[in-house]
Amino acid sequence: QGQLVQSGAEVKKPGSSVKVSCKASGYTFSSDTISWVRQAPGQGLEWMGGILPVIGTADYAQQFQGRVKITADVSTSTAYMELSSLRSEDTAVYYCVKEMYYSGSGRRFDPWGQGTLVTVSS
Amino acid sequence: DIQMTQSPSSLSASVGDRVTITCRTSQTISTYLNWYQEKPGKAPKVLIYGASSLQSGVPSRFSGSGSGTDFTLTISSLQPEDFATYFCQQSYSTPFTFGPGTKVDIK
Numbered sequence: 001q002g003q004l005v006q007s008g009a010e011v012k013k014p015g016s017s018v019k020v021s022c023k024a025s026g027y028t029f030s031s032d033t034i035s036w037v038r039q040a041p042g043q044g045l046e047w048m049g050g051i052l053p054v055i056g057t058a059d060y061a062q063q064f065q066g067r068v069k070i071t072a073d074v075s076t077s078t079a080y081m082e083l084s085s086l087r088s089e090d091t092a093v094y095y096c097v098k099e100m101y102y103s104g105s106g107r108r109f110d111p112w113g114q115g116t117l118v119t120v121s122s
Numbered sequence: 123d124i125q126m127t128q129s130p131s132s133l134s135a136s137v138g139d140r141v142t143i144t145c146r147t148s149q150t151i152s153t154y155l156n157w158y159q160e161k162p163g164k165a166p167k168v169l170i171y172g173a174s175s176l177q178s179g180v181p182s183r184f185s186g187s188g189s190g191t192d193f194t195l196t197i198s199s200l201q202p203e204d205f206a207t208y209f210c211q212q213s214y215s216t217p218f219t220f221g222p223g224t225k226v227d228i229k
Binding site for chain 1: 177211
């Protein structure tokens with residue numbers, strides 16, 4: 001099943017960028033898609049995008065297109081999520097998750113990283 | 123994008139109660155529906171995938187049903203550790219979307 005360990009909390013100014021890392025262990029990193037999901041305080045869960053490390057091309061949710069960049073380094077089994085032009089509404093806990101397939105094309109998120117709190121404040 | 127709704131948004135229940143949470147999608151998704159449990163300060167964990175398959179290690183008091191656009195999560199006998207927020211999520215197509223959550227607290 002594996003484990004995902006994320007980098008620590010960040011405090012950023014509006015307009016700046018943040019880069020969160022997610023180190024995988026216990027499974028073949030290149031073979032399974034890593035997605036990023038965020039949760040603003042008191043809010044629901046929001047999928048941002050995902051990447052299959054062996055291919056290296058990311059798929060993004062429309063609302064983050066142009067502001068988010070998801071990458072993966074197979075040599076270190078680490079995925080990254082970089083979000084730019086930060087605004088206060090981007091204050092959230094950011095999770096990396098591994099996609100597990102079932103029934104051919106169905107996917108579930110398991111496991112989850114521990115989450116990284118990103119606070120955007122002037 | 124596929125829109126997700128859940129009902130109720132919150133409920134109060136007692137230990138031993140049977141609890142049912144409903145999730146509805148804006149378009150048919152076959153059985154590509156997952157349920158997650160989230161506790162304060164912890165990452166969500168998957169309970170049910172493929173609408174009705176129990177994730178390994180999850181107690182059998184949790185069950186899921188449904189297909190198409192209407193789905194149900196049932197907890198047959200609520201335990202103290204089950205007080206949490208529950209989310210549904212569709213994996214039929216990207217962008218993957220989640221329901222707004224149902225908070226289950228103690229009556």
